[in-house]
């Protein structure tokens with residue numbers, strides 16, 4: 001049986017960033033990903049925004065790891081030639097009664113250590129985004145846009161250069177604590193193939209970074225503390241000359257239900273702009289396309305801030321699934337990331353509910369998990 005110091009389950013942006021962080025200090029690091037390529041799940045089905053950290057409650061993991069991750073992501077992108085644009089964003093109040101919410105958001109951001117926040121008037125909105133209609137906005141200079149796909153691959157490259165083994169088409173099917181180690185059962189090869197190989201690796205530390213499936217992976221160790229509810233975010237895209245209606249990033253005020261940051265406008269690195277993501281609870285962790293919202297549903301909300309946009313400008317884009325810990329029956333609130341050692345199997349570390357701002361926070365999460373690994377392998 002192969003032996004590993006550390007085995008990471010899940011080759012999304014978080015698993016890959018953790019692989020980069022832990023392989024700087026330890027040898028015999030494995031990362032296993034069930035799909036044929038890294039980052040095929042949530043990590044490349046998002047807005048690609050390097051968030052600032054303004055939205056989350058003070059001292060929460062989301063606030064701390066997002067603010068730190070924002071800085072680390074820019075540094076990493078510079079160093080490893082990952083395309084990005086450090087463009088800032090506007091959170092726009094469409095009407096005067098929303099202005100107090102901008103002030104509250106600014107205060108929350110400042111409490112979290114976000115620098116340079118400024119409330120600007122309608123004239124400044126027009127200067128930055130001539131087609132956006134609003135009475136005031138919060139300008140957030142540290143926000144930007146990154147290539148999520150290239151970021152995943154760059155974290156993976158760093159880990160590989162440091163000696164980590166990243167294996168795709170390898171699905172974890174069982175976890176069995178055995179003394180101070182965990183025996184990890186793997187199914188290698190295409191999942192449908194009947195003759196898919198079974199293998200076992202014995203690991204001193206297992207890190208569960210399985211995204212939408214982190215609850216099911218934890219359950220393999222008998223830990224049923226969490227249930228993940230997929231909440232689909234859908235996008236529309238505007239291509240061609242009409243994409244000049246948006247220059248950078250424009251957000252409405254966030255939904256009070258905490259489900260999403262609201263349908264926003266993101267100028268992509270490839271010159272189009274995205275409208276989305278929406279937020280709908282769905283059945284099934286691979287339910288990306290069933291019962292898509294009609295384009296009309298996007299135009300109605302988009303026109304609040306961008307009156308010139310027309311239904312004919314939009315085409316349906318991709319979707320992504322948020323791994324929410326809040327069931328549909330609970331009306332909201334922001335739930336923090338869960339990053340914890342298993343209480344009964346302490347050589348396992350679980351990362352659960354790793355929704356937004358997980359892309360941004362990934363490098364800071366990598367460092368945070370590396371500290372937990374230090375305790376496990378002490």
Ligand SMILES: Cc1cc2nc3c(=O)[nH]c(=O)nc-3n(C[C@H](O)[C@H](O)[C@H](O)COP(=O)(O)OP(=O)(O)OC[C@H]3O[C@@H](n4cnc5c(N)ncnc54)[C@H](O)[C@@H]3O)c2cc1C
Nearest residue numbers: 010012014034043046049172211233320355357358359360
């Ligand atoms: C619509 C949307 C928009 C978003 N926008 C942003 C944004 O702009 N900025 C931001 O910072 N964040 C954003 N996010 C959040 C961000 O995308 C996620 O936090 C991040 O991608 C989570 O990464 P992950 O590695 O945990 O998950 P994933 O990318 O889902 O990776 C988990 C991996 O584990 C693998 N896996 C699962 N089970 C097993 C198993 N048994 N064996 C082997 N492999 C397994 C899966 O195949 C998968 O590849 C957004 C999310 C959504 C859905």
